[in-house]
Every structure is written in C-alpha cells, then in structure tokens.
Amino acid sequence: MTIDSKSGGEAPETGPRRQLYGRSKGKALRAAQVGRMATMLPALAIDVAALKDEPAALFSGQPEALMLEIGFGGGEHLAAMAKLHPEIGYFGVEPFLNGVAKLLAAIEQDGLTNIRALRGDAREVLAALPDASLDRVYLLYPDPWPKRRQRKRRIVDDDFLAEVARVLKQGCELRFATDIDDYAGWTLARIAQQDTLVWCAETADDWRQPWPEWHRTRYEEKALREGRVPGYFRFRRHALG
Template identity: 50%
Template sequence: MTCDKSTPRAPWRNFYGRRHGKALRRRQKEYLDEDLAALAPGPVDWDANPERQPLDLAARFGRREVWLEIGFGGGEHMVHQAALHPEVGIIGCEPFINGVAMLLGKIREAGVENVAVHPGDVRDLFDVLPDASIARAFLLYPDPWPKKKHHRRRFVTPEFLGPLARVMAPGAVLRVATDIPDYVRQTLIEVPRAGFDWLAETPRDWREPWDDWLSTRYERKALREGRVPHYLTFRRR
C-alpha cells in the first residue's frame, strides 16, 4: 500500500487541557448522540475537510453576523447571548466533552436556534474560518496555567492570537474576562501586539462587567474564593 503524499495531513499540535471528566449521565449522552451533529458549523475535522476549505457561514447562519465563544465551559453565557441576540449567529468551541453535553442541554431548554458547536480545539476551527468572518469573540475565564513554565500554553500567546486576529473583521470586538492578575498583564501585552486596541478609558471599564453580561460558574467560584474579576474589551484594528 502506498501513501499519497499530495493528500494534506493534519498538523501535529500539543493539547494540554482535559477532554473528558466524570462519566456522563444518560441524558447527557443522549444530547451528544441526538443533537451535536446537527449543530456543527460545517466540516471542521480533517477527515471531513482534508483540503481545509473555508466554512460556508452563510449556509449555517444566513445573513447574520457571526460571533465566537472560545471555551464556553458549561455554556450558560453562550446560550444567554444567543437568546439575547437572535439577530446574530454564535459558534461555541469547547474540547471538554462534559461541557459540550451541558451546553446541549441548555440549548434544548432555551430553544435557541442561532448557534453552532465545535467540540474540539479552537485551532482546528481557525483553520477553516474565513478571513474577517467574526464580528465578536469571547474569551471568558480561560485556563490560567498559573505556573510560569506553562504560560506559553495560555490562549493569549501568538500561536492563538495570530489566527484569531485573522478571522476577526476590522472593528470586531474581543471580550476577555479573567480573575488572574498575571493573565491580565499578559493579555494587555500580547493582545495589542496581535492587532487589537484596548478600549478602556476609566477604571470602571475593566472593573465592571458588560451590560449584557451573565455571570458564569467560573466567575462565581472566583468571587467565593476572593479573586477579583477583570473585564477587558479590545477592538480589532
């Protein structure tokens, strides 16, 4: 058997987060089996799209502008935004399958239809998102990777921010929420380098949440443990 060297191959990428947690409940397995495939934004994985053709977002969302939530956790914020803004389409990306199952349950309960779900690494999604196709992106309480030797694993590094900048339209808004002071520091250094302007004019702009904010379970945990949330807003140049 010979190997066709002209066939594109998936890039090898380190992945450091968790993909599975505790055993899923029967109902959560049903959500994954019954709902997930229909909510795909398009052919993202290499087997379905080896040529890495850009996603047809108009086929999925029509003429809506498209937002992206990177690492939606349990999905409460994503579903809240989808219900609050039916005029947009929202793609959620999350590799932790337990979180995906939680989101699918919330989607059923809320009855929102303007959503798509990629249950995997956001870098795979970046490979197939068209240039300047995202009007707003959310990075909410990302994994802080607190050890200094692990800071290169954070999202706010060139490996992630470069592709994010490519897929975001000029003038698009990026929201970052974190309770880790050193993550704030790195965000304020690296995100502007990637082509974004920080929009804060007064301390209120980063101390107070956005008007349409819904507190997540990660934020509530941070507050219980005495950590202070920061709300950072950037605009793509």
C-alpha cells in the same frame, strides 16, 4: 485585580501542537446527556471544512452577525447570548465533553436554533475561518495555568491573537475576561506588541466592570466565591497599516 504586566515578558512555546487543555472528560454522562449527544450534536456540530467557504451557511436563515465563544465551559454565557440574540449565529468550541453535554441541555431547554458547537480545539476553528468573517470573539476565563512552567499552555500567545485579529471584521472586538492578574498582564503585554488589536479602555477603571449584557459564567462564580476579582477587557480590531 491588579494587573501584573511583569509576567508579559516571557516567551511562550509556540506552534499549533501546543497541548492547551488537560482532561477532556469528567464524570460519566447521564443517560439523557448521552441521548442528546447522539441526537442533537450531529445536527448542530460545526463542520470545520464548510467554515472555509461560507460560515454563515452553517446556520439556518441568514444570521445578521457571527460570533465565536472559545472554551464555553458549561455554556451558560453562550446559551444566554443566543437566547438574547436570535438574529445572531453563535459558534462555540469546547473540548470538555461534560461541558458540551451541558450546553446541549440548555439548547434543548430554550429551543435555541442559533448555536453551532464543536467539541475540540478552538484553534482548529480559527484556522478554518475566512478573514474578517466574525463580528465578535469571546474568550472568558481561559484556563489560567498559573505555575510558571505551565504558562506555555495558555491559549493567548502571539499566534492566537494574530488569528483572532485575522478573523474579526474591522471595528469588531475580542472580549476577554480573567480573574488571574498575571493572565491579564500576560495578555495586555502581548496586545501591546501587535498592531491589529487595540485595548478599548477609555477610563482607568473600565476593565473592572463587565460590558453590557454580560452573563456570569460558572467559572466566574467560583472565582468570586474564592475572593478573586475579575477583569473584563475589550480589544478592537483595527485596520492594518
């Protein structure tokens, strides 16, 4: 990957009503998937109104930390993290029905109790979360919207970064992966323009390697098959002022 920071200068359309994602349904769900949606989802759905007061209360027990994965796709990474860290409460948000159905299958298979999920727009969850309430946010391979006229649909913009910074605890990280050089440059340019999230790169090369405990996502597998090279970026929440 080479980072194309030239792409960073263009101002995206802003505002909460930007439509970010395309279709939110794919193939018809199989009977077992329909059954899981009916029986499992109500119990583990994110109650957005309840997030405002005490997000940890959405989990049984008292999680040691709270993390959010935005656009979890088929949920491979989210389920793997939740399995590895039963002490952490994970929120996942994904508008695509078939992705949510896949996550539920993984939750059932591994008997996971520490995931709360929403089929919807992550910006709704971000807006509801209290300040400094999360220990990490993952944004893994957001939709690239590669054509110039589509870039306004990218989830990363100044408002999005400000919201992520607001909900992160001080010293905690936004972890971002992309296989699109132009999206890396786009994001780094916006990171450079604000002062609450700081790129944690220590060596010129460290964004070429995933962070410890990285779990490959379905989209990353496709990107690698197609010859694209991922970049992995960690942005740390600084104190203001």
